[in-house]
Amino acid sequence: MVVDLLQNTLDGLMLGAAYALLALGFTLIFGVLRRANLAYGPAIMIGAYAATWVHLQFHAGFLVIALVTIAAAMAAGAYVEQLCFAPHARRSRGAGDAGAVAAMVGSFALWMQLEEAATLWLPKHLYSFPPLYDGPPIVLGPVTVRVEYLAMLACAVLAYLGLRQLLTRTRFGLAVRAVVDQADAARLAGINVPRIFMLVFAVASALGGLAGYLIVATHGQVTPMLGMWSTLKGMIAMMLGGLGSLPGAVVGGLALGLIESHSQWLFGPQYRDLIAYLILFALLAVQPSGLWAMLRRSPAPAAP
Amino acid sequence: MDEYALGVLTNVGLLSFLALSAYLLLVAGEMSFGQQAFFGVGAYAAGIGTAMWGLPLPVAVLFAMALGAAAAWLVGWPTLRLHGLYFAMATLAAAEMFRILFELVHYQRAIDGDLVGPDGTQGFRGIRWVLEQGIEQETFLAAVWALLLIVLAAFAVVERTRLGATLRMVGEDPELAAVFGVNVARVKLGVAAAAGALAALGGALYAHHNTYVEPRNFDIMLGVHSLAYALIGGLGTALGPLLGVALDIGLLESTRVFQGYRMIVFGGLVALLLIVRPRGLLDEVAVSRVAAALRRRPTA
Numbered sequence: 001m002v003v004d005l006l007q008n009t010l011d012g013l014m015l016g017a018a019y020a021l022l023a024l025g026f027t028l029i030f031g032v033l034r035r036a037n038l039a040y041g042p043a044i045m046i047g048a049y050a051a052t053w054v055h056l057q058f059h060a061g062f063l064v065i066a067l068v069t070i071a072a073a074m075a076a077g078a079y080v081e082q083l084c085f086a087p088h089a090r091r092s093r094g095a096g097d098a099g100a101v102a103a104m105v106g107s108f109a110l111w112m113q114l115e116e117a118a119t120l121w122l123p124k125h126l127y128s129f130p131p132l133y134d135g136p137p138i139v140l141g142p143v144t145v146r147v148e149y150l151a152m153l154a155c156a157v158l159a160y161l162g163l164r165q166l167l168t169r170t171r172f173g174l175a176v177r178a179v180v181d182q183a184d185a186a187r188l189a190g191i192n193v194p195r196i197f198m199l200v201f202a203v204a205s206a207l208g209g210l211a212g213y214l215i216v217a218t219h220g221q222v223t224p225m226l227g228m229w230s231t232l233k234g235m236i237a238m239m240l241g242g243l244g245s246l247p248g249a250v251v252g253g254l255a256l257g258l259i260e261s262h263s264q265w266l267f268g269p270q271y272r273d274l275i276a277y278l279i280l281f282a283l284l285a286v287q288p289s290g291l292w293a294m295l296r297r298s299p300a301p302a303a304p
Numbered sequence: 305m306d307e308y309a310l311g312v313l314t315n316v317g318l319l320s321f322l323a324l325s326a327y328l329l330l331v332a333g334e335m336s337f338g339q340q341a342f343f344g345v346g347a348y349a350a351g352i353g354t355a356m357w358g359l360p361l362p363v364a365v366l367f368a369m370a371l372g373a374a375a376a377w378l379v380g381w382p383t384l385r386l387h388g389l390y391f392a393m394a395t396l397a398a399a400e401m402f403r404i405l406f407e408l409v410h411y412q413r414a415i416d417g418d419l420v421g422p423d424g425t426q427g428f429r430g431i432r433w434v435l436e437q438g439i440e441q442e443t444f445l446a447a448v449w450a451l452l453l454i455v456l457a458a459f460a461v462v463e464r465t466r467l468g469a470t471l472r473m474v475g476e477d478p479e480l481a482a483v484f485g486v487n488v489a490r491v492k493l494g495v496a497a498a499a500g501a502l503a504a505l506g507g508a509l510y511a512h513h514n515t516y517v518e519p520r521n522f523d524i525m526l527g528v529h530s531l532a533y534a535l536i537g538g539l540g541t542a543l544g545p546l547l548g549v550a551l552d553i554g555l556l557e558s559t560r561v562f563q564g565y566r567m568i569v570f571g572g573l574v575a576l577l578l579i580v581r582p583r584g585l586l587d588e589v590a591v592s593r594v595a596a597a598l599r600r601r602p603t604a
Binding site: 030036038083084087088099100101102103104105106108109110111112113114115116117120228232235236239243270273274277278280281284285288 | 330335382383386388389390392393394397398400401404405407408524525528531532535536564565566567568570571572573574575576578579582583
């Protein structure tokens with residue numbers, strides 16, 4: 001019983017690391033652009049499909065496969081940004097924000113497009129994907145840990161620390177924070193706001209590509225469900241942790257992983273999703289600013 | 305009329321109810337990812353009503369609409385103070401909960417030797433009221449469009465009243481509306497319930513057109529599609545959502561020219577269209593221009 005609890009907690013944290021990686025890219029885009037990118041997962045899917053194609057054609061090594069995933073996800077991300085976000089960036093950001101709805105629906109339209117393009121390219125329902133690591137899992141007394149999951153956790157931590165460094169310790173990060181605070185003032189100060197948006201999108205897409213590679217390599221297979229799965233899990237983790245917050249994305253991802261692994265073990269897979277959605281709904285109703293704000297015990301700000 | 309055209313026209317009509325449901329919330333300033341849940345509630349409730357309880361369809365539809373409004377009210381009440389992506393995600397979470405509940409419902413009854421009723425992931429078979437009553441497909445199609453016309457007429461009436469102006473004001477600037485003495489929370493809750501009833505009406509008819517529904521029918525794809533239909537059609541008039549549905553189902557799906565590439569064409573078109581017209585083809589500006597042109601030529 002205690003061993004099961006421990007094993008489930010470990011599994012949940014490892015699963016949560018994947019969600020955290022997905023949520024980091026998502027929250028970066030939302031935090032800077034104040035827009036949700038529904039095509040985030042499908043762009044990751046394009047990355048995974050491109051990597052699968054390279055794998056089928058050339059049997060390349062894992063480093064090449066990983067780089068192809070990231071590069072293709074970034075290319076797809078740039079396409080989404082140019083078509084759905086750059087044109088709407090200058091529109092009003094206040095209440096009744098037409099730009100936000102248009103950008104989100106536009107990114108949904110491109111979601112459909114990218115998904116169909118990927119399945120036309122590689123039409124089978126399932127492709128095997130080269131695993132990251134073939135060996136046995138690590139046995140720690142009564143519990144086991146898969147090596148891929150440890151890599152995922154390490155990447156999530158590194159991605160979070162790297163992003164924090166980037167945003168707080170570089171001129172680029174300073175520019176990003178200036179744009180977040182006051183886009184108009186930032187433009188007057190000579191910051192090229194559209195370029196910042198483009199670069200933020202590129203960083204987020206690269207993170208998404210990395211997350212996608214690790215997830216697909218861990219599962220050892222690619223299916224057309226990847227796009228929707230990534231968007232949904234990334235958004236849920238982001239909302240759980242707190243919209244637009246980097247530590248929130250990590251906390252939300254880990255929390256979602258823990259919720260899923262424990263409720264699956266206790267009640268089965270159907271109830272796993274039901275409970276995850278129930279907790280998300282309850283949290284949004286009670287504390288929309290998310291778990292991270294709750295952990296810091298700051299007074300709950302009203303939802304924007 | 306040939307079978308295929310009948311099916312297309314009926315589907316355009318049925319999905320229009322869902323798109324109008326999303327439109328109503330968009331006009332009031334909220335974006336829902338969850339209207340498919342009330343479409344599903346309507347489908348299940350009306351199906352249970354006719355196939356299991358032996359109710360006539362009109363009564364079952366009214367029951368479904370009441371249940372849809374109640375469900376939407378239940379979801380709306382705790383999420384009222386949310387806005388934007390927060391509200392969208394809360395409605396998404398609620399809708400997915402409904403979908404999973406449909407998967408968990410096993411409520412069957414033997415009727416004429418057949419087990420009828422929702423059977424979890426196996427879906428709900430045998431919603432055959434329309435067939436059993438000997439109603440022609442053309443008649444059903446006419447009934448769907450007649451109901452749609454009534455709904456459109458109701459929208460047109462509301463747009464001309466104080467209530468319509470209040471709705472648009474709440475959507476444009478809730479703070480300003482509150483300053484003018486509008487109870488924003490109550491208006492939004494009313495809108496949510498009405499949108500729920502509208503979606504349930506569409507779902508009830510959908511179940512009786514298809515005779516079979518399953519939980520998968522009511523996933524997030526359906527909800528976001530209806531949102532997209534409302535937005536590309538335009539937020540200026542209730543005809544907008546119909547135009548959105550007609551563009552996708554009527555033009556792209558049915559002409560079969562783009563078979564296999566439909567989403568690539570449709571997705572690209574929608575993204576480009578929204579750059580030029582972020583509030584859709586028939587947006588407020590277009591509608592008021594048309595109205596002004598009509599006023600200048602009263603004979604037209």
